[in-house]
Amino acid sequence: MDHSTLNTKTISLASWNIRNSTIHYQYTPEVLEQIILANGEGVRTASGAIAITTGKFTGRVPNDRYIVKDDITKNRVAWGTINKTFPMKSFDRLLLKVTSYLSGKEIYVRDGFAGSAIEHRKSIRIITEYAASNLFAYNMFIRAEKGELTNFKADWTVINAPGFKANPVEDGTQSPHFTILDFSKKIVLTGGTAYTGEIKKGIFSALNFQYPLEEDVFPMHCSANTDQQGNTALFFGLSGTGKTTLSADTNRFLIGDDEHGWTVDHQIFNLEGGCYAKVIHLNKAQEPAIYNAIKFGALLENVVVDEAGEVDYTDASITQNTRVSYPLNHIDKLQTPAIANAPKHIFFLTADAFGVLPPMARLTPDQAVYYFISGYTAKIAGTETGISTPEPVFSACFGAPFMPLHPEVYGNMLQKRIQDSKAQVWLINTGWIAGVYGKGYRIALEHTRAMIQAVLTDKMKAKSFIQEKTFQLEIPTSCPGVPDTILQPRNMWADTQAYDEQAAALIKAFNNNYHQITQEPQKPSTISFV
Structure with missing residues (x-):
């Protein structure tokens, strides 16, 4: 497929040692969908959404998440079985191996933001091996407006290489797949897994460290909505408890479904530009907002699709953790901007x-x-x-x-x-x-x-x-x-x-x-x- 006329801006990733690659920058969802279908990464469903499978991993792998131990983190992170240490030298070697792996390949780059409140907004660059991962990033991060990409400088960079497998003996990882945060370099490095949730959760983890210590913002794993009078509600809960379902209320305005900040001046703001909802047993009658959001631009993961493109939301044969990502504007009743009392x-x-x-x-x-x-x-x-x-x-x-x-x-x-x-x-x-x-x-x-x-x-x-x-x-x-x-x-x-x-x-x-x-x-x- 000829992409030469799709985007006039060119960028270099030489600072990350990614060289001789064909860089597809800031592609629209429509173009990314064409590439996904042409490359056999996914299929078109009857609703218009693209459906992909993420291979062996259909969810996050918490045991393979690490944080580089350095002067920033060593006395602040609660080290243990959840926050595992990773040596700086080992990270530098692994980063070089991943970027060398991406060199010479067709890769996809997207610039966007995390944080609806401008004073707490972070610039994010996402570098992905797969077009589907880049579509996920388009859906889930706040999309740049016209002019916001001029002189863009990333506060954080995500490098996502699902096809790269670490060598645990050489690289110091527990297994071939990994997600590693480096707070000195401001990078989230993921490899060995195509599960897209690692991309957004890596940035959320970074902000959960920075926001409390640097900006007195309380970061929250919760959904949020409000009404016309500005009466805001928060919904905390782990997977399967109804966090997304109960916040998607047709009588109220959705702020966001997963990640928010609470400022000292009494504001709630969404960190994301989209929703990442579980769809196992999704029912239009009970969850109309989510069901109707699954259309062109949405990205389904690990659902079962028949030859006619119909999705069987009751089929958990691939995983119970079936998912869909879509931009917030796929929801009819939306709080805009995604900030509330x-x-x-x-x-x-x-x-x-x-x-x-x-x-x-x-x-x-x-x-x-x-x-x-x-x-x-x-x-x-x-x-x-x-x-x-x-x-x-x-x-x-x-x-x-x-x-x-x-x-x-x-x-x-x-x-x-x-x-x-x-x-x-x-x-x-x-x-x-x-x-x-x-x-x-x-x-x-x-x-x-x-x-x-x-x-x-x-x-x-x-x-x-x-x-x-x-x-x-x-x-x-x-x-x-x-x-x-x-x-x-x-x-x-x-x-x-x-x-x-x-x-x-x-x-x-x-x-x-x-x-x-x-x-x-x-x-x-x-x-x-x-």
Whole structure:
């Protein structure tokens, strides 16, 4: 395919030692789609979206994420099993090998931004081996306006080489695939995996380090929306808890579905220019905003497509983690620019597969910090190989793999923001009631939405609350649109003794996890904890 007339601007990557390559700069989605189809990277679906498969890796590989240990990071990063150290010299050697690998190839370069708030915006250059990865970057980062590329200088550079495999013995990695952050060079280096989520999460991890230390911005792994009166809501939650689904409310304006900052002057801003939604069991009737966003320009990942181009969203034969990326402007009701007031309400979403947490609870500020640092949900049978019974999952701050600083840093920031904004925090269980997974049943999405709606429309102010005895949580006795019976989970169990035993086991898991986090012996010495 002749690309010679597609873009008149030429750039050099010689400073990265990428030489003799054909550089396709800032291509439009339409052109990238043509290249993807011509190269056999993907297929066109009936809705107009492109569908690709990402090979062996259909999700992130947290165990293969590293941070270069240098003067910037050595006394600030919370080093451990999540934030693994990588030597500077080893990184320099590996970087040279990756850039040599990309030299002489056709590669794709995109310049864009992270951060809707101009004063906190970062310039990002993304260098990709595949056209599909570049389309993902177009969707997910904030797109440059006319004139913004003149004299463009990147604050961060992502180099993405899925076809390059590291040699663990020579390169010091754990396996052939890797994502490494270097805060001195301001680079995210990824290789050995075509899963596109590594691109955006690498930048999010970088900003989770920089924002708190340099700009007093609280970075959050959450979705956000607002209404015409400027009443903002935040939705924290791990994968599968409903973060994207519940924020895509046709009655409210979407700010973003995954990554946000909260400033000291009481603003919420989206870090991204698009959404990256899970689509397993996607249903048009229940999730119309996401379903309708899957059109020309959207990029589906690891879904099953038939010969007619129809997508079977119920088919998890490739992975449970089927995804779609699309620009924010694919959503009809959108907050533009993606900036809003500090939240009036904050929701912590958890899919409790043990059936013991209440569907809805009002948290005190201290409880809010506890549940935030805990970041609880549960894995259920079928979601991962080897999972036969529910397992508790704790991911600090609802995003531990992306948090280079100690969880208490982010917890302290949340506590201060809640105090300043007077935001009310709620725990919403989108998981099971009346029994453990396999015996009880999952709370209906319509009931969860009714709870959220009741809070956002201030209908819960007139409702009475009681303190349930097991978790010491304030729960409502009634909620519009929700059966009263499901609000008190212990009463839903046929065997209340079995409930008590299951709840006690979960409380023990919570406490063990929290103790482990807060009693870590090596907190960064340059951080002050309250």
